[in-house]
Amino acid sequence: MATIFTHPAIALGLSPLFGPVFRSKSILLTGMILTIIPDLDVIGLRLGIPYNHLLGHRGITHSLFFAAGFSCLVSLLMTRNIRNHFSKIWLYFFLCMASHGALDALTNGGLGIAFFSPFSNERYFFPYTPIDVSTLNIARFFQGQGISVIKSEIIWIWIPCLFVFVAGVFGLKKYNKNLYKNTKKHDD
Numbered sequence: 603m604a605t606i607f608t609h610p611a612i613a614l615g616l617s618p619l620f621g622p623v624f625r626s627k628s629i630l631l632t633g634m635i636l637t638i639i640p641d642l643d644v645i646g647l648r649l650g651i652p653y654n655h656l657l658g659h660r661g662i663t664h665s666l667f668f669a670a671g672f673s674c675l676v677s678l679l680m681t682r683n684i685r686n687h688f689s690k691i692w693l694y695f696f697l698c699m700a701s702h703g704a705l706d707a708l709t710n711g712g713l714g715i716a717f718f719s720p721f722s723n724e725r726y727f728f729p730y731t732p733i734d735v736s737t738l739n740i741a742r743f744f745q746g747q748g749i750s751v752i753k754s755e756i757i758w759i760w761i762p763c764l765f766v767f768v769a770g771v772f773g774l775k776k777y778n779k780n781l782y783k784n785t786k787k788h789d790d
């Protein structure tokens with residue numbers, strides 16, 4: 603897995619691209635939490651569920667199916683008062699959750715990701731895996747292994763996310779300016 607600090611960077615990076623989502627702290631926070639939900643499957647390891655099982659680590663909770671369904675549920679709960687934004691919020695939540703499996707598939711360790719679970723339990727990596735895999739052992743992480751992990755995550759995740767975030771903020775500003783100009787034109 604990528605580290606628990608890094609998955610939420612995707613939610614931050616994507617947020618300006620979604621207009622109203624960017625302005626809602628609760629939706630932003632939910633998006634950040636959703637990026638780490640798939641790793642709750644590590645509980646299964648403690649319960650004796652094998653890594654390569656459907657319910658094992660990087661199994662169904664890392665799949666696109668799970669991301670779509672879980673995001674749909676959360677979006678329904680959160681958009682009771684803003685129905686018209688449902689599809690946009692669902693898409694944001696879905697991308698946040700699905701990004702988890704995608705980042706894990708860029709790591710260089712563990713088993714691959716069951717993207718198409720429950721229909722297929724085959725595990726996949728991307729052809730290029732530049733991100734150092736993070737250990738599940740917290741003590742080992744803080745004993746040095748974590749430094750190379752964080753370094754590769756800064757290069758391959760944080761910097762691109764920052765770039766998308768800044769580009770999104772500027773794009774949003776420009777969009778709002780144009781909207782304001784057009785509204786003024788209509789008012790004149």
Ligand SMILES: [Zn+2]
Nearest residue numbers: 603640641706
């Ligand atoms: Zn994971």
